[in-house]
Amino acid sequence: MNVCSGWCFTHNLSCHENGRIIIGWCPNAFNVDIKAVNSQFIHCWVQPKTGAAGFDCTFVYGFNDQQSRSHLWSGLKQIHQGRVGAWLVLGDFNAISLSDDRIGGIVRRSELTPMLDCMNECQLSDIKATGRYYTWSNKQEGDHRVLSRIDRVLANQMWMDKYDSAEAHILPEGDFDHTPMLVCVYPDVSLKKPFRFYNYWCHYDELLVIVRKEWEMHVSGCVMYRVVQKLRNIKIAIRRMRNKGWTDAEIAVNSARSKMVAVQNAMHENPRDISYCNAEKEAQATYKQAQKMLNSMLQQQAKLKWLKCGDENSKVFYQALKARRRHNRIHAIHDMEGNWLTKKIQVE
Incomplete structure (x- = not known):
């Protein structure tokens, strides 16, 4: 397990030369105990620090060929036999369980059976999903185009009972061949973001128009109240322009x-x-x-980070200071007549 920038990471590089699976989690939000690792899945115990119920979780990346995936199905069945409680299984299975899960290619019954048998024996089924149905495309043209549903989020009934509001959101694939999957377990808590003024807005003529218009608006009250109210109106107007996509x-x-x-x-x-x-x-x-x-x-x-952390006695400050020292070097000094006075002076 590796720790980077406050996050913890693990992988299955020891089981496959390409290291096909990487898991990252925030230790302030979850305790993760790795139980089993092989070339096609990582099985772990996940305990939320919010006090919610913990559960078994298996991250899957199945091999491309059907014969090699037999070790994946046998491994999942073995996990099922040795555990009790809630279980979530998700990832790229590289397999389909229904003939409708693929368009543009031949689907044989022998290809469907292994995953169906594994899901039935392990008592796993798809959780509620929204968004895309097909999760992979070969990005080919014409008759060579293939769409498949090979990325899944499965769970047993105990997991669904504990997290009855969970949903798997199949997001747009963008310029990738796979669609990202986002499993939402906890309700969204919308936090109001503070208003921040970005200096690059000053390059737009509309800014001066907005400021002049709001500042010339009549506001009744004492001087300080008028100033505060006008600044507030300017902020509201700028935020409205930003939401429309100012730049x-x-x-x-x-x-x-x-x-x-x-x-x-x-x-x-x-x-x-x-x-x-x-x-x-x-x-x-x-x-x-x-x-x-x-x-x-x-x-x-990018300079906003330095403006925020540069004056603090922080790691960011000292790392930036070391970087500047490495570059601020004087290699030679000579007088007006060209005589060398000294060499290799480092500026501290």
Whole structure:
């Protein structure tokens, strides 16, 4: 187990040369006890620190060929025989359990049987899922296009009873071949984000128009109340502009992502219609270009971390100080006549 930036990580690199599974968790939120590791799954005990009930959890990444996956099914069955209580199994099984789980390729009964038998013997079933149905695409064109449902979130009845509001959200795949999965177990708690003014807003003429308009509005009351109220009105107006996507980069990303998701939604609703293939590729290319624009803008905000932590007696401060010392070096000094006075002086 490795610890990085307050998070804990483990993997199965010792069981496979490519290290096919990586698990990360926040130790302030969960206690995770690794029980078994092999080349196709990592089995562990998860105990939330909120006081909620703990459960067994198995992260799966099955091999591509059917014969090698037999060790996955036998391993899951062995876990089932040696445990009691709630159990969650999730990941990329690289297998299907129904003929409808694939479009664009031949489905044989012998391919469905192993996973079905394992689910029945282990008493596992799919938890409630929203979003995409097919979770993988080979990204080919025309008749070569294949869509499959090979990523799953399974659980036994005890886990579903303990977490009856849990849902698996199958998210848009973007420019990946697999769709990300997000398992939501606890209710969302919406926190109001504090207002922050970004200096790059000053490059837009609309800012001066907004400030002038709100500052010239008539407000009754004492001087201090008028000042505070006008500043509050300016903040509300700026936040309203920001939510609409003030900067060109944000507008481009939001627009490109919406178009890409719309094309992918249409493709999943009509998976046999190959006309959406080229439209998806064009939408992905536009989205990637918009992301580059946004990342270029975000690089200007990188100094915010130094402004926040630089004056503190913190690890961030000393790491930055060491980095500056490595670069601030004077290698030689000479006078007006070109005579060398000293060499290799390091600035402290």
